[in-house]
Every structure is written in C-alpha cells, then in structure tokens.
Amino acid sequence: MNLRALSISRTNQKRQVFGQERIMRGITFIVLVILSCILLFPLAWMLSTSLKLPSNVFSIPIQWIPNPVAWGNYGEAVHDFPFWTFLGNTLFYCVSDTIIVVVSSAISAYAFARLRWRGRNVVFVLMLATMMIPFPVTMIPTYLIFKGLGWLNSFKPLILPDLTASPFYVFLLRQFFLSIPTELSEAAFVDGASHWRVFWQIILPLAKPALLVVAIFTFTADWNNFLGPLIYLNDQSKYTLALGLQWFQGSQWHGAHYELMMAAAMLMTLPMVVLFFVAQKYFVQGITMTGSKG
Secondary structure (H helix, E strand, O other), X not given: OHHHHHHHHHHHHHHHHHHHHHHHHHHHHHHHHHHHHHHHHHHHHHHHHHOOOHHHOOOOOOOOOOOOOXXXXXXHHHHHOOHHHHHHHHHHHXXXXXXXXXXXXXXXXXXXXXXXXXXXXXXXHHHHHHHHOOHHHHHHXXXXXXXXXXXXXXXXXXXXXXXXXXXXXXXXXXXXXXHOOHHXXXXXXXXXXXXXXXXXXXXXXXXXXXXXXXXXXXXXXXXHOOHHHHHHOOOHHXXXXXXXXXXXXXXXXXXXXXXXXXXXXXXHHHHHHHHHHHHHHHHHHHHHHHHHHO
C-alpha cells in the first residue's frame, strides 16, 4: 500500500514538474515573440513605406498594407539612386576585405595556437589589449598617415590595414585551433609536412565553421560600415551603399520623399536578409562549435 502511494506521489510530482516546464516554455515563447515583433517593427515599417504613394506615407491610422501598392517606387529609386554603382563598390570592398581578414586572422591564430616561440603569450595579451583602444582615439592619426601615403579617396585605407589581422578574430580562431587534436599535426610532421602544409591542408579544413563565422561577421560589418567610407571616400563614383543612402537623402528633393528613401534602404537591406537565411545554419553551427570548444 505504501509502495502504491509512493508511486502515485512520484507520478504527481513528475506531472507537476512537467506542467511547470510547459508553463515556463510558454512564457519564454511569448516573451521572444514580443521581442521579435519589437525588433522587426522598423523593418516592417520600412517595407510598408517603400510601397506607398507619397500621400499615404504619413496617413493616420498607419496603413500597413499599402493600397494601392506602388511597386514603381523601387524603379524610381534605382533610377535616381546609382544603386548598381554603389552595389559594385560595396561588393568589391566587402569581398576583398573579408578574404584579407579571414586569411590574415587565420595565419596569426595558427602562430599563437600551434607555434612555440619566446614571448608568445605576452604578444597575445598585448594584441588583445589593442581592443580596449576606442576608434576615435586613433581616427585622426590614422587619417593623417593615410593622407601622407596618398591613399585618400580610395579603398586602400579600408582594406589594406586588415592585412595585420583583427585581434578579436585572431582570438576566436586561436581558441578553435587549440581544440583541434595535436596528434593530427604531429602525424603530418612525421610524414615530412611543413607548418604551411599542416595549416592549409589540416587545420583550415577542420576550422571551416569558425572561418565562416569570421567571414560573415566581417562581411556584415563592412556592408553596414558608414564611418570608414565617409572619412576616406570623396568621389561619389566610389561611394558604398551605406554612404550612398546618406547622399540620396540629402540630394535635391529626395529628402521629402520618404517612400523613395525607404525603397533604396530596402534594396540595401535585402542582401543581408538573404545572406542570413542562406547562411544561418552554418552561422549557428560555427558559433556553437567555437563557443563550446573555445
């Protein structure tokens, strides 16, 4: 009788715990949905405004589904906004810088993770310490250096400095490289492989998720970079999309046509949305593996 009562008590406890977990999951889901709606509100408003007629932009109440739908806003925005020129400049900047950052950071991370040399840990700490220096402190000296080199009004100041690698990405990749078994490298060394061969043929293939994370972070940051192009680019034909939107807003009469500005902004945002949905699986995998192994 006591065993039966004990069994019933345990069953009730399990049901109670299961019920509490369901309630917590439900509350968490509701909170996440609310936060998602708040975060997506600006994007939804931008999309809705980009499809409205000028007379409906500030209509009250807000007309979330435009009537009629003004698809012509996108064609007019592309006609008035040199979208393809700015897009080509942005892709050149983002792709070039992403390749340089990934390669240089991976090489530096390998040196800190697998090579043994005097002062390695001290240099690594000093490198991480540079992350504490805010950009405004170095902005003017860096500008004067590039001005003396004659690099202004070009993409050189935006791309070539990354040949020295990024401290954060070096740290990220170093932690990942440390998680790769050293037996793989030692076996390759026994077969006569050099450090370069081990790096390119063993370490990098195993570190694809982490490398992809670095590539996505870099590409996204460059795509949204406004201050760098604003400082170094003067010729309109070399503007990126981020800088081009600011020019589009202040040029002639476009500042009064929010539907055209929203259409141009939507065209700039769309590639990032597509990139997220295409690469979200690998992005999450890389973040998880890097965080757990690091």
